Amino acid sequence: MKQEHSGSGDPAKSLELLWRRRPAPSRGPKPALTVDGIVAAALRIADADGLAAMSMRRVADELGVGAMTLYRYFPGKGELLDVMLDTVYGDLPRRVVPGDWRAALDEVARENRELYLRHPWLLQVAISRPPLGPNVMAKYEWELTAVEGIGLTDLEMDATVALVNGYVHGAVRTAVESRQVIQRSGMTDKEWWLAHVPHLDQIGDLKKFPLSSRVGTAVGSEFDAPYDAEHAFEYGLERLLDGVSALVANRTAPEG
Amino acid sequence: MKQEHSGSGDPAKSLELLWRRRPAPSRGPKPALTVDGIVAAALRIADADGLAAMSMRRVADELGVGAMTLYRYFPGKGELLDVMLDTVYGDLPRRVVPGDWRAALDEVARENRELYLRHPWLLQVAISRPPLGPNVMAKYEWELTAVEGIGLTDLEMDATVALVNGYVHGAVRTAVESRQVIQRSGMTDKEWWLAHVPHLDQIGDLKKFPLSSRVGTAVGSEFDAPYDAEHAFEYGLERLLDGVSALVANRTAPEG
DNA sequence: GGTCAACTGCGTACACTGTACGAAGAATAG
DNA sequence: CTATTCTTCGTACAGTGTACGCAGTTGACC
Numbered sequence: 001m002k003q004e005h006s007g008s009g010d011p012a013k014s015l016e017l018l019w020r021r022r023p024a025p026s027r028g029p030k031p032a033l034t035v036d037g038i039v040a041a042a043l044r045i046a047d048a049d050g051l052a053a054m055s056m057r058r059v060a061d062e063l064g065v066g067a068m069t070l071y072r073y074f075p076g077k078g079e080l081l082d083v084m085l086d087t088v089y090g091d092l093p094r095r096v097v098p099g100d101w102r103a104a105l106d107e108v109a110r111e112n113r114e115l116y117l118r119h120p121w122l123l124q125v126a127i128s129r130p131p132l133g134p135n136v137m138a139k140y141e142w143e144l145t146a147v148e149g150i151g152l153t154d155l156e157m158d159a160t161v162a163l164v165n166g167y168v169h170g171a172v173r174t175a176v177e178s179r180q181v182i183q184r185s186g187m188t189d190k191e192w193w194l195a196h197v198p199h200l201d202q203i204g205d206l207k208k209f210p211l212s213s214r215v216g217t218a219v220g221s222e223f224d225a226p227y228d229a230e231h232a233f234e235y236g237l238e239r240l241l242d243g244v245s246a247l248v249a250n251r252t253a254p255e256g
Numbered sequence: 257m258k259q260e261h262s263g264s265g266d267p268a269k270s271l272e273l274l275w276r277r278r279p280a281p282s283r284g285p286k287p288a289l290t291v292d293g294i295v296a297a298a299l300r301i302a303d304a305d306g307l308a309a310m311s312m313r314r315v316a317d318e319l320g321v322g323a324m325t326l327y328r329y330f331p332g333k334g335e336l337l338d339v340m341l342d343t344v345y346g347d348l349p350r351r352v353v354p355g356d357w358r359a360a361l362d363e364v365a366r367e368n369r370e371l372y373l374r375h376p377w378l379l380q381v382a383i384s385r386p387p388l389g390p391n392v393m394a395k396y397e398w399e400l401t402a403v404e405g406i407g408l409t410d411l412e413m414d415a416t417v418a419l420v421n422g423y424v425h426g427a428v429r430t431a432v433e434s435r436q437v438i439q440r441s442g443m444t445d446k447e448w449w450l451a452h453v454p455h456l457d458q459i460g461d462l463k464k465f466p467l468s469s470r471v472g473t474a475v476g477s478e479f480d481a482p483y484d485a486e487h488a489f490e491y492g493l494e495r496l497l498d499g500v501s502a503l504v505a506n507r508t509a510p511e512g
Numbered sequence: 513g514g515t516c517a518a519c520t521g522c523g524t525a526c527a528c529t530g531t532a533c534g535a536a537g538a539a540t541a542g
Numbered sequence: 543c544t545a546t547t548c549t550t551c552g553t554a555c556a557g558t559g560t561a562c563g564c565a566g567t568t569g570a571c572c
Binding site: 008015127129134141148154156158159162163166167174184189192195200203210212214215218223231232236238239242 | 277382390393414419425445448479491494495499
């Protein structure tokens, strides 16, 4: 996959766009479009057909204008993506679970998971140096709230939130890739495995990989894809929170 | 980022390519290239300039042939990527640490990390349904060895290996993205943050995000990028293995 | 040795991409 | 009324993966 990148323009212009602070022009003709309208069209396309289908020409077509018209509203595609990101972050419920850090982190993980599942193209946008729009800021604040006041340092709070977010990203990416490959190929994972095994055994000698054969077969016969993804997510999240729990316990009673 | 996909051709052809079992043709002129030569050229480009730079035309140029010539050796770009993947997996040392599952899993994580750092383009290829070449098989076998015989079920073994691999993928992706964005923008994260804060405060009122301000400042002043990535990796891996540890302890002494 | 089938290399073409440039027209300030 | 600013958008450019078909080379068979 190719990564899609944010706009690298100057901070002032980007923040103006994200916070909708562009001063209305006085002199020329009235603009036919709005930033929100363009973003909505782009989101419709990305949600339905993926990020690869979201070209500037396609978005322009959706709005009934020429492709270059969009460049009057956004410096480039990167900035459009930035605003799309901040916009979908606005859909997070951001429920706060007070008094129970584990339940709160669990909620953070699940809301992020839902968001990725609703907008799979999010998995493909690079988010180091996120666009600092209102919803990106609110999301980070909400996530930190989950681990505030439980004895972690500021640095550990940030690392923990990043850890959970990274985990969710990876888990959903795997699940979505699996879902997409099933659709594209018209084969389940089990069918795919069964189509390969005979050739593989003849050409590469499966007996040289006893653990892979045993475990691979167990996984293939036990799981079908959606169930698998669901359980992998639950399994990993539990391990992760157990790990954080050990740290929190250590911070709460360090003189032991 | 756009995902790059594997070839979807029939298993026989793909496995033939991966295991180098293509019968040498008897009739026509001798081929001027070899599968290994093409893969080596493609790897040189991908390692140096990234996956986006690795176009069929560029690989062909590197070898001094026309673009379409490559299609005599690979059905398409996807299959070339498959063989590239299996090839770099061959560079893993695959050191076995006997008798200590935690050290063994740690080794798995670190070797995978090194591999991703050496070939960052690996982060962008989708690996659900990996190409079943000799090195892909050996890697999976080696990873399962780390968690064999410690009381986990076959399903838990697979889930644990997948969890560690997913974690490493995510951690390295974050680190590499950060490294790349610093290079492209010529700004460190701290400089970037300091360039945004004044505009952000004026336009969006930072006082509404007290935790973000506090933690963000702490992170910004304490870390520079490479140190940050290193520590984030260590921190997360420790949490993860602590979580697995809790499960293993539970399986070892379940009647407590 | 001649013939034919199989094989290799590769030029051209097609439908895409993001976006630089500049022309044509509309709205308003003076 | 004019000058300025602002809009829409056609055209162009350098890329992408790869389908198609042609020219030339080689070895197998008669």
